[in-house]
Amino acid sequence: MLSRRATNTYLKSEEFLMKSFMKCYADPYCQQTNQDGMVNLGTAINQLCEDIISEKLNETGIFEHQPSWQHYFGLNGTPDFLQTLADFLTRKFTNDEDPLSKENIRVVNGVSSSLEALAWSLCDPGDIILTALPTYSRFFADMQ
Numbered sequence: 001m002l003s004r005r006a007t008n009t010y011l012k013s014e015e016f017l018m019k020s021f022m023k024c025y026a027d028p029y030c031q032q033t034n035q036d037g038m039v040n041l042g043t044a045i046n047q048l049c050e051d052i053i054s055e056k057l058n059e060t061g062i063f064e065h066q067p068s069w070q071h072y073f074g075l076n077g078t079p080d081f082l083q084t085l086a087d088f089l090t091r092k093f094t095n096d097e098d099p100l101s102k103e104n105i106r107v108v109n110g111v112s113s114s115l116e117a118l119a120w121s122l123c124d125p126g127d128i129i130l131t132a133l134p135t136y137s138r139f140f141a142d143m144q
Contacts, residue, residue: 077107
């Protein structure tokens with residue numbers, strides 16, 4: 001069961017920033033090909049240096065960097081990464097019997113971010129979280 005704030009934020013209406021981001025992403029401005037397109041001024045994007053970053057990351061030949069990886073993609077990771085992760089988890093944990101949908105996966109950048117996202121989604125202000133000891137050493141600092 002989701003917290004009241006998570007339900008009100010995510011289930012009752014589309015979040016303003018993501019709705020606007022997706023409009024800009026679907027119709028980007030380009031001086032040569034789409035002068036009626038939109039310019040995203042609502043999020044920090046590395047478009048101004050995509051070519052420099054791509055060149056640097058491709059220099060070693062370890063992998064082929066995609067400039068689109070520098071964008072937010074719903075704050076969860078790129079669609080191809082989410083699909084690959086869903087396929088892997090389906091094979092690993094369900095033997096391909098119960099496919100996991102990429103729409104049900106949230107990827108964050110560490111344990112602290114995971115704990116914050118879980119607490120925000122599952123608990124309302126004033127709720128208490130019980131944890132067994134020993135536990136992750138940053139748990140108490142992350143939850144304060």
